[in-house]
Amino acid sequence: MPACCAMRAKASDMHSKDCVKVAVRVRPFNKRERDAGSRSIVSMVSSSITIQDPRDPQSRRSFCFDYAYWSHSGFARDRGGLYVPEEPGGRYADQDSVFQDLGEGILENALQGYNATLLAYGQTGSGKSYSMVGYGPNKGLVPKLCDRLFQAIRENQDTRQCQVFFSMLEIYNEQVVDLLSRGSRNPGGLRVREEQQRGFYVEGLRTVPCDSAPQVEQLMEQGTRTRTTAATHMNANSSRSHMLIILQLKQIFSKESITKQSNINLVDLAGSERQRSSGSEADRLKEGTAINLSLTTLGNVISSLADVAVGKKVVHIPYRDSVLTKLLQSALGGNSRTVMIATLSPADICYEESLSTLRYAERAKRIQNRAVVNESPTERLVKELKAENARLLQRLSRLGQEGRRANDETSESSAGSSQTDPSLLAVFYDYIKLMPMVAEANQMSQELNKGVEFKLEIKNLALSDSKGHDLEKEIAVRVTCMGRKQVWMWSKAKFVNRKFLMEEAYQQHQAEKNGDNKVEGLSTAALPRDKDPFWDPVEPLLLGTAHLWLQSLAFRIPLEEQLEVLGSEGTEEAILQAQLVPCTFTGLPLGEDDILIDPSELLGRRLDFQLVLEQCCGLRWIREARNRGVQIGFRLFDSSQPLYSPAVWHNVNPLLDHRVHFASLHTSQRLLDYLQSSAVVLELWGLQEGCTDLISSLEGVRMTTEGIFIIEEAGPTHTAPVDSAEPSCSVRVLQQDLEELKSVNTSLRKENHSLREQLNAARNGGDSVRGRSVRPSCDAEFARALKVFYHSMTSVRAQLQRLRRHRPSEESDLLGLRLFVDEQSRLLRDFSEQLEQSVSTLKQDVAAIVRRKRERSGIWS
């Protein structure tokens, strides 16, 4: 069977992750070989090729490749000068058959949106240029590819708009020369730069838009003329430089609103032969060293990648060691579908070089690339990034406005508020960096049937601490096991580490698939869970938080709230009904008369209150999967350990009915400040099948025998060391102060009592009537007015929160934005009306109290 027909699988048949495809082509004898009476030492059967050592005919080496082309014999030259098989169906592989196998596949890949690379490797004069570019009528892969590309563009012009850009460069002595910019050769060559997204690229390389194959051919001719060539003893046309043609194909599918972009790299490598003492001068040696550097590095990169492919641990792939490998990074082990054509002479005098070429090709065969269509991921990434950007910008501007409002009086802060939060920028940077890694992890998971999905999230994007200050944002990866609906949150570091292990597992899997028995280590299929980089033990997950502000406690006013539990990125996770109930130390709720006008009255006194978690409603976590549960975690004041409500499972609106009694035995100014300026952050924790409940750690927690949590110990008398016989001098002074305060308090209470009596007497015509309803004192009236005000402030605050969260949809067009602005104005109007209403009610109440007080003093006087 003709070898060229043996392997007819097209390059486009490659899976998105596959090994570099390798083809070998054997050329006819050249004049020198014929003159030297050379004999062929290469034979080909199907896709396997055997080479014989001319000094030891028994010594043979066989290799098997994806494609093998016999172009050595059995050909004739037709009238047009084309080399064709001597007889129809003959074994000679002509330019057309090579293009059909390799070129068509590359073209299809490019049209699908994959990057593609074609490398020609071999000894000088072995037929690299013939295969890549061709001579005369025997057009090679590149011109044929361009012909077909423009033909395909014409055929598909109804469905897509296409743009083709052409660049051509040469790497010579580790310097990059733009072959399309004659005359602008700067001595150091063009710079190779690196960008996060783009990888390595040549700065300032001329990129010419093309719309026809003849135009490309013209540019190629121009480039070839410019190309540095140096005659060697082996071949008058041989080149000692690497030539790289880059065809960029941009396709716009207007109907689907997507674009696809693919790069086709066509690389004609310099001759692979070792530097020989061939009458070269000093310059030639330098040339040789540099060429060796690029090819040696290419060899090293290929070896390392081949090692990786068989599961060996490779610490470093030396892409950066040469210009060539920098520019070919994506073609070797990256996002590209790559084909290498290794060309060789079958002549006995070329034995060493041909064997070395075959070995090189053998290693290249093992390289595994991971090509992705540059449409969906890129489009999605851009879309996601844009959406994220819009969200972050909105948040930034909101923060800026809030910052400006809050810091009106401090010019320093208001200046700072216009600055971008550096933590946000860092997160942005991480986000962009991790996106392709996440895409790769997803692809590996899919191919290995792991059923695990990775998604980037910004942790704490919408969350704030107990003072309402924004928490530092960081990037996290949400990992979801699709089948069992288990979720994990991985830190950036953990993900990067795991991604490395995933790659190892993936490469192992590929090696197993290819039936490589020499693979060391465990089979990916039998990977135990603790060794599986896609697996982790299930654990509770922080779903979101809600803030219950404590200010009302400083006035001993009860508070009942419907709190919105916000997820890390601002999504509503649930509504939580919670209460703060000031109470006696036995847990009985305090009455209206216990409301304080001045919170400092609490100083030094005991304060008891209960935190009540009543019910959770509309739990998104449970709605998504019923086999889940939740718990609420919270911590107060100085406590380092959170307390948790008991777990509730399988219910979207579970009753929590959880009540915790806290007490401050001796309220300090610090606690008072805390109550007036802080919130208790209620954390909603998601439980999943197989994970254990969160348990409150009571270590270091002071509790009374009645189960009351002490948030602040008793005053200095109690905190004095138990074993000290005599209290210290300052403690004694404080004790005296306390006693004095106590007696002042007692006399004040008495006075208060007698004043109430007098008031009642005045109101009831001098009779002191016991048991009848008594009119409240001014203080109590004032406290009540204050309570009404606080309650109204609760709904004002809710309105403010609604305003803060209200944002236009990411896809908003002009009409959508107008609707958003209208709605925003309405919300603002409601908010200011409510605020004004609350303040004016308070003002009226206070005025009425003052008026009544005056009237009463009139009565008394």
Ligand SMILES: Nc1ncnc2c1ncn2[C@@H]1O[C@H](COP(=O)(O)OP(=O)(O)OP(=O)(O)O)[C@@H](O)[C@H]1O
């Ligand atoms: N498959 C082939 N069929 C017919 N002639 C071939 C074939 N391959 C190569 N040749 C001839 O061999 C000679 C050398 O080939 P070519 O110039 O392609 O070598 P090369 O490897 O590109 O060398 P260099 O490293 O100098 O670029 C050319 O004259 C070419 O026409």
